[in-house]
Amino acid sequence: MFRRSLSLLPLLLLATPALAADKVDPKIKADFDKTDTNHDGFLTRAEVDARVARMDVGKAKMPAGKAKAIAGAWFNTADANHDGKVSPAEMQGLFRALASRYDTNHDGVISLDERAAARAAVLGGAGAGPVGR
Ligand SMILES: [Ca+2]
């Protein structure tokens, strides 16, 4: 199912970029717009880097090396058509894939426990151990 939607994505984007954007969940779009600081409708690696660097991890700021690793992993996964930028539809695709992965009891809701597990997986997986030292 995911694979199928990925193969359709470039066609949709080429034919009707506005329509594709309209189908994106408003919450995801709001998050997208916050990250799209130059408002060109796409996220670049630099914009994602900046967004992740602004995220708080508990009470502390994200260490720079870890932020870069997470942003890189996020970007490479989200950029489904590998054109070097992430569209709203690509971001929604990633969120849906993550949601179905982390919604472990499949009730359609990511509970706080499930969210915490997802967060731990992301933070632990993207750069276990010191980065860049
Ligand atoms: Ca942008």
Ligand SMILES: [Ca+2]
């Ligand atoms: Ca892309």
